[in-house]
Amino acid sequence: MKRYERFAEQIAELIRSGVLAPGERVPSVRHASRTYGVSPSTVFQAYYLLEDRGLIGARARSGYFVREHARRPLHEPQIGPRTAQTTDVDVSDLVFSVLGSIKDPHTVPFGSAFPSPHLFPLPRLARSMAQALRGLSPHTVVADMTAGNPDLRRQIALRYMVSGVRLELEELVISNGALEALNLCLQTVTAPGDLVAIEAPAFYATLQVLERLKLKAVEIPVHPREGIDLDTLADSLQRLPIKACWFMSGLQNPLGATMSEEKKRALYELLHRHQVPLIEDDVYAELHYGPTPPKPVKSFDRDGLVMHCGSFSKSLAPGYRVGWVAGGRYAERIQRLKLMTTLSPSVPAQAAIADYLQHGGYDRHLRRLRYALEDQQGSMLASAARHFPEGTRVTRPTGGYFLWFEFPAQVDSLQLFQLALAQGISLAPGPIFSATRRFQNCARLNHGYPWDEQSERAMEILGRILATF
Amino acid sequence: MKRYERFAEQIAELIRSGVLAPGERVPSVRHASRTYGVSPSTVFQAYYLLEDRGLIGARARSGYFVREHARRPLHEPQIGPRTAQTTDVDVSDLVFSVLGSIKDPHTVPFGSAFPSPHLFPLPRLARSMAQALRGLSPHTVVADMTAGNPDLRRQIALRYMVSGVRLELEELVISNGALEALNLCLQTVTAPGDLVAIEAPAFYATLQVLERLKLKAVEIPVHPREGIDLDTLADSLQRLPIKACWFMSGLQNPLGATMSEEKKRALYELLHRHQVPLIEDDVYAELHYGPTPPKPVKSFDRDGLVMHCGSFSKSLAPGYRVGWVAGGRYAERIQRLKLMTTLSPSVPAQAAIADYLQHGGYDRHLRRLRYALEDQQGSMLASAARHFPEGTRVTRPTGGYFLWFEFPAQVDSLQLFQLALAQGISLAPGPIFSATRRFQNCARLNHGYPWDEQSERAMEILGRILATF
Numbered sequence: 001m002k003r004y005e006r007f008a009e010q011i012a013e014l015i016r017s018g019v020l021a022p023g024e025r026v027p028s029v030r031h032a033s034r035t036y037g038v039s040p041s042t043v044f045q046a047y048y049l050l051e052d053r054g055l056i057g058a059r060a061r062s063g064y065f066v067r068e069h070a071r072r073p074l075h076e077p078q079i080g081p082r083t084a085q086t087t088d089v090d091v092s093d094l095v096f097s098v099l100g101s102i103k104d105p106h107t108v109p110f111g112s113a114f115p116s117p118h119l120f121p122l123p124r125l126a127r128s129m130a131q132a133l134r135g136l137s138p139h140t141v142v143a144d145m146t147a148g149n150p151d152l153r154r155q156i157a158l159r160y161m162v163s164g165v166r167l168e169l170e171e172l173v174i175s176n177g178a179l180e181a182l183n184l185c186l187q188t189v190t191a192p193g194d195l196v197a198i199e200a201p202a203f204y205a206t207l208q209v210l211e212r213l214k215l216k217a218v219e220i221p222v223h224p225r226e227g228i229d230l231d232t233l234a235d236s237l238q239r240l241p242i243k244a245c246w247f248m249s250g251l252q253n254p255l256g257a258t259m260s261e262e263k264k265r266a267l268y269e270l271l272h273r274h275q276v277p278l279i280e281d282d283v284y285a286e287l288h289y290g291p292t293p294p295k296p297v298k299s300f301d302r303d304g305l306v307m308h309c310g311s312f313s314k315s316l317a318p319g320y321r322v323g324w325v326a327g328g329r330y331a332e333r334i335q336r337l338k339l340m341t342t343l344s345p346s347v348p349a350q351a352a353i354a355d356y357l358q359h360g361g362y363d364r365h366l367r368r369l370r371y372a373l374e375d376q377q378g379s380m381l382a383s384a385a386r387h388f389p390e391g392t393r394v395t396r397p398t399g400g401y402f403l404w405f406e407f408p409a410q411v412d413s414l415q416l417f418q419l420a421l422a423q424g425i426s427l428a429p430g431p432i433f434s435a436t437r438r439f440q441n442c443a444r445l446n447h448g449y450p451w452d453e454q455s456e457r458a459m460e461i462l463g464r465i466l467a468t469f
Numbered sequence: 470m471k472r473y474e475r476f477a478e479q480i481a482e483l484i485r486s487g488v489l490a491p492g493e494r495v496p497s498v499r500h501a502s503r504t505y506g507v508s509p510s511t512v513f514q515a516y517y518l519l520e521d522r523g524l525i526g527a528r529a530r531s532g533y534f535v536r537e538h539a540r541r542p543l544h545e546p547q548i549g550p551r552t553a554q555t556t557d558v559d560v561s562d563l564v565f566s567v568l569g570s571i572k573d574p575h576t577v578p579f580g581s582a583f584p585s586p587h588l589f590p591l592p593r594l595a596r597s598m599a600q601a602l603r604g605l606s607p608h609t610v611v612a613d614m615t616a617g618n619p620d621l622r623r624q625i626a627l628r629y630m631v632s633g634v635r636l637e638l639e640e641l642v643i644s645n646g647a648l649e650a651l652n653l654c655l656q657t658v659t660a661p662g663d664l665v666a667i668e669a670p671a672f673y674a675t676l677q678v679l680e681r682l683k684l685k686a687v688e689i690p691v692h693p694r695e696g697i698d699l700d701t702l703a704d705s706l707q708r709l710p711i712k713a714c715w716f717m718s719g720l721q722n723p724l725g726a727t728m729s730e731e732k733k734r735a736l737y738e739l740l741h742r743h744q745v746p747l748i749e750d751d752v753y754a755e756l757h758y759g760p761t762p763p764k765p766v767k768s769f770d771r772d773g774l775v776m777h778c779g780s781f782s783k784s785l786a787p788g789y790r791v792g793w794v795a796g797g798r799y800a801e802r803i804q805r806l807k808l809m810t811t812l813s814p815s816v817p818a819q820a821a822i823a824d825y826l827q828h829g830g831y832d833r834h835l836r837r838l839r840y841a842l843e844d845q846q847g848s849m850l851a852s853a854a855r856h857f858p859e860g861t862r863v864t865r866p867t868g869g870y871f872l873w874f875e876f877p878a879q880v881d882s883l884q885l886f887q888l889a890l891a892q893g894i895s896l897a898p899g900p901i902f903s904a905t906r907r908f909q910n911c912a913r914l915n916h917g918y919p920w921d922e923q924s925e926r927a928m929e930i931l932g933r934i935l936a937t938f
Contacts, residue, residue, distance in 0.1 A: 092805070092809070096805060096808075099615075099808075103612070103615070105608060105612065112611075114611050116607075117607030117608060117610050117611050118607050120607070120610075122602075122605070122607055122610065125602075126599070126602035126603065129598060129599070129602060129817060130595070130598070130599050133591075133594075133595035133598060134595065136591070138585075138586030138587050138589070138591055139574060139586060141586050141589075141591065141787055141788035142583050142586050142787050142788060143572070143574065144788065145787070145788055145790075146568075146572070176645050176790075176811040176812075176814070176815075177811060177812055177813075179809075179810065179811060179812050180810060180811045183809075183810050183811075192661065205809065208809045209809055209810075212806070212809050212810075318610055318611050318614070319610035319611060319613065319614055319813070319815070319816030319817070320815055320816065320817060321614075321645075321811070321812065321813055321814065321815045321816070322815075336561070336565060337681070339565075339568075340561070340648075340652075340674065340677045340678055340681050341648065341649060341652050341678075341681075341810075342645040342646060342648060342649045342652075342790070342811060343645075343646055343648050343790065344646075344788070344790055345645070345790065345815065346645075346788070346789055346790045346791075346814065346815035346817070346818040347788030347789065347790070348598060348788070348789060348815070348817065348818060348821070349815040349817060349818060352817070
């Protein structure tokens with residue numbers, strides 16, 4: 001990271017933490033240069049960058065100011081009751097009916113699970129694909145099916161190393177996206193009827209997978225900023241024969257919470273005491289806005305208890321369907337299960353991503369992607385403050401492309417979903433994130449698409465619908 | 470098909486059926502031209518083609534003769550006891566230890582499950598991939614994940630139509646190879662503990678999948694030429710609460726049996742009476758040596774009882790991992806299950822194959838592939854006749870790249886496997902094809918690789934090991 005980028009990050013941090021409030025003047029170039037001991041040109045470059053990211057704006061003859069979107073007029077959602085709920089899962093039909101209804105490409109995609117595909121370097125990936133296919137021997141095409149592309153495996157292991165996780169190469173199982181990895185992990189450590197601790201709210205696919213495998217959910221409440229409630233979890237582990245935990249320790253979907261390192265370590269120690277394996281779903285790992293990637297729980301893993309699942313679908317190559325799991329002590333069983341179900345992810349897709357990771361400029365792309373997502377988050381937050389009713393609460397994650405809104409208690413988000421859809425706007429209603437159909441007055445909105453007039457109008461329409469409840 | 474190809478096919482049929490015996494002289498050009506009412510140049514072209522396919526050879530000044538490999542010195546294997554066996558399945562460890570041991574690229578790959586990757590048009594596919602990626606809009610990359618590539622779906626439906634199967638486009642679910650399709654089908658129509666009728670011998674992955682899903686196998690004997698024993702099946706359906714059948718009606722793995730059309734119809738009517746769904750595993754459909762593709766059982770399906778699974782892995786694009794199922798009345802449930810487990814096969818791989826099917830010359834490639842496989846089959850048969858002990862029996866499938874050998878009763882094929890592997894030769898021992906570990910004196914050998922001196926030497930070594938039992 002260059003000096004001006006580092007300096008820009010310092011200022012961004014001040015804005016994020018609220019030290020520099022919306023509308024406030026950013027230190028002048030001369031002042032900043034003196035205070036922080038950097039050259040004026042470094043300050044200039046940093047301010048340009050921050051302007052580019054939508055965090056500050058220039059006013060004629062007055063210097064730079066923190067932009068409105070960086071303020072936080074809406075409060076954080078409240079954490080639910082701090083008790084674990086155990087339940088059968090039966091939410092799939094609801095999820096499919098919601099997902100099925102948002103396919104129309106003319107719908108404003110606030111309900112989508114993916115960021116805009118225009119944010120990804122698809123032409124560059126296509127070149128990597130061509131390059132990779134030229135280098136792929138016919139023998140490799142068959143051989144790579146069982147073991148996975150060796151270059152890809154090395155590249156992934158390398159990224160773990162850089163972010164402070166030591167990994168045995170043998171631990172890595174390449175999968176058809178993270179979703180397959182998560183399925184395989186869960187099947188490896190559970191049998192039908194078993195209890196699995198999940199988050200509340202949880203990613204809806206988690207609920208669907210539990211339902212499919214006839215597993216029972218123990219819902220552990222999640223704090224919108226600090227993540228899983230460890231006390232409730234500890235209590236549940238004490239009382240119940242929980243066979244596995246499926247948690248997102250970073251940028252939790254849908255809340256966006258990221259647990260602190262300290263808390264992650266405590267979570268690991270708790271699970272270690274009970275010898276309950278953790279399936280760590282970390283598919284948004286690369287989408288942190290800050291400069292340093294948060295360490296996963298996996299980084300504290302001493303004895304292979306954590307299965308850490310990642311993917312390129314949200315950060316590089318949607319549709320390529322390449323994910324992985326660092327499977328710890330379960331890796332071989334996971335690998336065998338994969339050989340019996342899908343055999344292998346597409347070999348060309350693996351090879352293309354391996355080539356891109358080596359030559360494509362992944363980190364440069366990621367920086368641009370993060371800037372865009374943070375900028376769009378600001379726009380959606382500002383727009384919500386303008387249009388949504390009094391009493392609306394919202395998260396403000398430090399990464400990713402989801403906001404979680406808690407509307408006033410009388411709002412029925414399934415109804416909201418239907419009314420909005422009739423106006424050509426999709427959203428993800430709260431109840432699809434819960435095995436017990438909670439979060440009725442909540443919704444997840446996607447800001448992964450470039451913000452434009454249509455987005456602004458859509459927020460206005462949502463605001464008007466919300467006012468009718 | 471051109472006139473000379475049609476004529477060549479007539480002669481090939483005479484050789485296959487034994488009307489023209491090995492060593493026998495093929496009709497002279499003049500004679501053939503007169504008898505069959507075709508021009509001499511057509512006969513010439515046909516004979517060149519047959520020579521190319523290794524079916525006939527020219528002798529100086531004496532014309533063409535049927536080559537030795539086309540004779541059949543070894544008898545057909547005997548069909549097992551005509552009784553169904555019901556059993557738990559526990560064969561996975563054995564299968565993995567066999568598969569794991571044949572990874573070394575220097576091993577003679579008689580144990581491989583794939584034909585030589587050199588037989589596939591990989592460079593042409595790479596061009597289709599480049600073309601497809603240029604045409605792929607970012608929106609499509611995300612949209613195609615749920616529904617599958619629409620061009621690919623149309624092309625697959627078209628091939629069904631050409632081979633006489635009418636299909637609703639909605640029935641088609643694109644999957645990560647046929648293996649995923651088969652898994653999804655089975656999960657859709659069964660629950661743990663259910664009975665599933667399978668073949669004996671059966672493809673070992675079938676056994677692994679049953680084991681994984683905790684299903685019980687009812688093994689129905691397969692005749693090496695005529696396929697599944699319908700009487701035993703009828704009896705089993707009468708007596709037992711069988712929930713599904715998983716059969717290969719064409720080029721059954723490992724025997725290579727292809728049921729007659731009449732028998733397929735009878736099978737369908739039988740299942741229809743009992744309303745038991747059929748999972749029809751038809752991954753070798755394109756590898757028939759004869760000119761006309763055999764119709765699948767699916768072609769008789771009146772009410773969506775048959776789930777017909779296919780793949781490009783064995784005929785075009787190994788490693789791309791693109792298969793499908795025409796799921797009949799179960800299609801929607803299969804599709805939902807897929808959305809919950811792997812979401813989608815790789816979008817670029819789908820697009821590349823769609824482009825190839827439209828512009829790449831699939832039928833031309835298939836013709837060449839079939840010729841090569843038939844030629845290699847002849848070579849392996851001839852070599853077995855030279856080297857394997859008295860009393861060895863062998864199948865002679867009308868397609869594909871597997872031969873099933875039944876050795877004298879005292880041969881232990883697991884031991885044979887170990888001894889051969891020590892000499893750098895792999896093979897697939899009989900017991901991995903049975904839930905009850907039968908077929909101890911049998912083995913499946915792959916002739917999907919170009920026949921060369923190394924192959925010949927390997928057969929000789931196998932023969933010497935066999936003689937020691």
